[in-house]
Every structure is written in structure tokens, then in C-alpha cells.
Amino acid sequence: MISFEMPETLSKTVVMMGSVAENMMRPVSRRYDDQEHEIPWDFISFMHEAMKAMGAGSLAPDRGVRKEGPRLGYQRLAFMIECLSWGDAGLYLCTPGGGLGAAAVEASGTPEQKERFLKRFSGDKPAFACMAMTEPQAGSDTAAIRTTAVRDGDEWVLNGEKIFVTAGHKSLVDTPGFVVVWATIDPAAGRAGMRPFVVEAGTPGCSVTKLEHKLGIRSSDTASVVLQDCRIPFDSILGSPEVETVTQKGFKKAMATFDATRPLVAASALGVARATVELLKELLDQQGIEIRYGLPRSLLTNLEREVIEMEVMLRSAWLLVLKAVWLADEHKPNTLEASMSKVKAGDVVTKITQRAVELMGPLGYSRDLLLEKWFRDAKINDIFEGTGQINRLIVARRILNYSSKELR
């Protein structure tokens, strides 16, 4: 059936998260942007208790949520993340719980691994998890990753350097969390040899060496993680330890993580976009400028055209996200939809925030308002979790039925 009826339980989630965003995030938004690397413990502790009270021990789908009725895990997450990012995209990334690390475990871990790694998020103290993919010489080209995992008896030995690890410091230093490290188990096998490994905080040989200074999302730490003869248990590998060069099954299963997380990153982008459109409309309204809907373009003022176009971009992008997470909840393939939603949301949030700053002139450029911050925060959404270009490549390969060799 085709329906756009929002389930009541999701409406409640939106009200609750909206209140958190407005009362716990917006008031400190500017402060944590100014004070890069200051850890927002008040927010973290509050969110930890709030998530526990909600019965969802982490920002991972279906954990602790009732198992009866329709599956709404990813849909709920998308709404939560959109709301929290409306509050502050950087602080949202400081929400304790699994984040992308837990999503990886959720998507490709065994039941035992889920129990072992995800339980910590419903404990007494907040915990974080993160994902380490990028290396100094390998970003989008994940097959060029050099970090190695070598089996030694009932252990894996990891060596390499990871950069741009979102919440790396919080996951490994500030809380008892973990990092999901992508490494190769067979450097000769290319992509087929790539696997994610779970490395827990406090593991000897795993250290955080640097914190980046960024354009935006400054309250979220972006860390470098060095692995030096780092030993982890054998069953900390996500997916099969065998290399299937022909089918690349192990690699593909691991990549399924991104089908789950890309629409969620898109949801975060659209939270920022919605915040921007709402503030823009509010500022225009204060000036007595009304947006008239229903007119042909030839009768609209430029401001009206801009705002209407923003609303179209925002809503259509959100519906792509909604469809992608709905497919995930229905356990249907969503690689194409996930990447489309990410392409669109990355475009939309950058365009909307860039135009809003322009349209507001000196007001937009001033740090008196949050518009300039959202402009800076927005851009990351077109970069992390697969750049806009990588996601276009994924969409293109899908629709053309081309392999990565046929469409490079």
C-alpha cells in the first residue's frame, strides 16, 4: 500500500526529540561551536538517561524497542536523527550510543557479537562507538586501504593508521566504547579482502593520536587512530574470515552497513536543512514578508521562489530518506535508494544553507544567528559516509547494471 500516514509512535518520538533539540541543544549550540573539542558532558549524560528511559539503549535500530507490530527501527532512527540534527548536527554526533559503529555491528554482526558489543550502550555510563575507514592515502577508494589484519592463532593483529574517525576520542578515550576498523585480511585480494573489526576501548596498541580542527560540526571530535600490533580476539571480525575473491561475499555483506547508515546520515543533513528553512521563513515573517503558495513562477518574488524551491527540495529529499529506511525495516534491498537519498540530501542541505546565508545578507554572515554555523555544518553531509560523487557512482552502477570494473 502507498501511505504517508505517520505511525503514532513515531509522532511521539518526534515530539520528544524535538523538545530535547530545542531545550538541550539549541541553547548551547553556539558555545560548543566556539569551544572546539570541549566535551558536552551535560548533553551526553542527559541523552544517555533519556535514551535509557525511552527503552532504546542506543541509537541502533530495534534494540530494546518492542518486537511486536510493524518494524519501525530505522524509520524511528531517521526521525530521531533528523530532530536532533535540527537542534545541532555536531551535538547530535555526540549522542551516546552506538552511532555508525553499532550500526555496523547491527548490520553484519552475529547474534553473539551483537550481545557482546552492543550491551554497553544500555549500561549505567554513556558509551560511544565509531567507524574507522579512511586512511591518509585512502578515502573514497576503500580498496586502497592498507591497514592489515593478520591472523595469529585465536587473535587478529592489526596494524595501520586511520584518520577522520568521527567520535573516535569519545569511543576510545572518554568512554568504554569501541571502534569498527576496516582492514584487509589479504592485501592481494583487493576489495574481497576488506573486513570490519571491532576494537574495544583500552585495547593495547590502539591509540588516538590527533584531533582535527574543522569547518563545522565542531562539537563532534574527529580523530586519528593508530593501530600498532593491536591484538583483538578472533571473533571480533564482522562477517566471514574467508576471502571469496570471486563473489566478494564477505566484502559485500560488510558494505551492507552503508545501506543502513547512508539514509541516516541523509536524515541528519535534512535536520539542518529544515532548521535553516524554518529560521529563514521566521526571519522573513518578522519583516512582514509572506510566502504565497500556488502562484506561477512569473508572479512570485525572488524570495518566494527561493523559499518554495527550498521546501520542494527538503520535502522530496526527506521522502527519499523515508523510503530508504522503510525498505530497510521491511528487510528489502535498498542500496539504490540509500545512495539516492544520500546524494539528494547532501545536495539539498548544502544548497539550502548556502542560499539562506546569501538571502539574509549581513545577517546571514553574522555569528549572531546560527545560519552561518549551519552553512558550515551542512557541508560535511556531502562528504562523509560516501561523498556525493561516490554515491552517484553507486547509483549509476546500480541503474546501469555495471560492475566497479565497468564503471570506475
Added chain:
Amino acid sequence: MYGFEPSQEQQMLVDSVRRYATNDLRLAAHEADESGEFPHSVIRKGWELGVLQASIPEAYGGFGERSAVTGALAAEVLGWGDLAGALAVMAPGLFALPILSAGTEAQKLEHLPALAEGDWQPVTSAFIEQAFDFHPGQMRTAAEKSSDGFVITGEKACVPFADRAERTVVYAGVDGTPQGFLIPKGAEGYQICERERLMGIGGVPTFRIRLDKVHVPGSARLGGADGHDFAPILAASQVAVAALGVGLSQAAYDYSLAYAKDREAFGVPIAQKQVIAFMLAEMITEIEASRLMVWEAAWLMDAGHDASKAAYLALVSVSDAAMMVTDRAVQILGGHGYIREHPVELWMRNGRGIPAFAGLAIV
């Protein structure tokens, strides 16, 4: 609950419409655009799919319930086949659906059974006006109250099949509010002008009409003495045209994708070049995004919510997507895209009309 899959019943309808769109509309489209008309047999076959009949309840000669979502799904596939052909097949809806949603019981009983139970008939509506700043909310054609009814004066454009339509719903402002009037062919002062020559949709004949103090009785007003709410009619039309635009865009995308996989340059299919592949990726993303806007607006209508803003935004969304997609389709075909042997230039001409076509179809 959210849902993004047509019901089984809807899917069956879509499948049968797709067979027709593939085997009949698409094959006849080029010739119809050049010659100015579809063979009647093609239009009648489209009518026999029963899309409109299934929107009309049994009490009025049909066999179903109106659903904007179902209508939009069918319209998309018809639009995928050919926009002009779709407008021709759907033309009786321009007359029937406003009566169904806003007419009095007497108006429904008078007009709907004969329409639903019969062959495709050229009944239509006159909505658009020939002005750069035309917008449906402020029609220049005016209906002045008289002692026993209304006197209507003005000019209308883009009226499909006006030359042969026995009855037409003409929209005119009553104290500034657009209202429909059921006007028979041959009413005094009701003049059908020459056939229009347009950039696209050549396969559907459209006409200007001039209304020079046309007297109609009060009973000719859609909804009777108190008239009707115009907003749902406008929204249903915006949704219909938007759905057609999605289908048209999908057609251009499908065609250019197949071409790009086939056409070689520099030793490889051009689809293996990122510059082409990325164009296609963006095209399908915009098509899918605007399709969901259309579905949501249609769903709002079916659920009884105010769909005015959503329908407007859906049409804005599809208008931009259709132009972007059809332009790129021509671009991907290069010089061949500019040649009328390929359908993409027709889709590009038709695509440009989408923002102006509200009033030319309804679901």
C-alpha cells in the same frame, strides 16, 4: 504506517496500463505528433482500460471508488507512453471528475452514467487562459449573476477536443472565485476558435474558445446554487499533471539510459563514462524524489486532508525534474537527440509544458 508499494489491485491496473502504453501509445506517438491526432482506435482502447470508469461509483454507472493515488499511478504510466495520448485518453475525466466531486446529485445522475457506460466521448473542460501570468486562482473569464443564472464572458485556451465536445466544464470567476459551469456545445455566444498550434502535445487537438455573454441557468453551476470548493479540483489537476510529468521523465530516462549503454565512443559505451553515468544517476534521483512528492499529495487527497500546498509543491518539483531530465536525455543522445526520429526531442518539448498544463488533466 508508511508504505511505498502499490496494492495488488493497483499493481494489476498499472500493469495493464503499461501494456497499453508500450504496445499502443508509444508506437503511435510519433505519427500522432506529426499528423496532429491519434487514431480513434488507440484512444478507445485506452478508454477501455477503465481507469476513469473505475473512479466512478456504481450508482453513477461506474464500478469503483475514486482514488487520487490510483489515478496518479495510472497517469504516470500513460504519461510514460505519451503525454498527448494520455491527455486524449484522460480527457473525459476533465468533465466527469469535477462533477463527481463537486456536482449536485442531479448533475451526477444526468451526466455520469451516460459517460461511464459508453464509449470514449469528447467531453472536456476549459480552464487555462492565454496570458503569461495566468494562474488558476484568478481567472479573467468572469461569470456575472443575472436574474435566472449567469452571464459568462472571457476567453479560454488549451481546451482539448473543444471542436467536437458536446459538453464542457468552463471555469469562470464568480466574484473572483473560480467556479465550474456546464455548458453545452452551441450555446449562444459560445464560440470555438481555430485549433491551436503548440510547441508540443501535437497529438491532442486543443482549441481557444471565446465566451461572449453566454447565458447559462443557475442549474449549470457545478454544485448548484451554492457552487463548490475550487481548491480540490485544482489540487487533483496539479497531481494529475505532475504524475504525467513523472511518467514522461521516466520515459526519457529509460530511453537515454538504454542508448548510453548501446552507443560507443572512444571504444566503450558512453554509459561507462562518469560524465554520462552521473547525469543518469541524478536523473533517476530527481524522478524518484518528485514521484514521491506526487504520491504524498495524492495520498493526502485520498485521506481527506487539505492537499493544496502539497499538490502545488509536487507540480513545482515535477516541472523542474521533467525539464532537467528531458533536456539531459536529448543531451545524452547528442545530435541524434535533436532528430525527430528519436522520441527524446518530443519529450523535451512536452516536458517544458508541464508547469503550464494544470487544468489539462485530473485524477
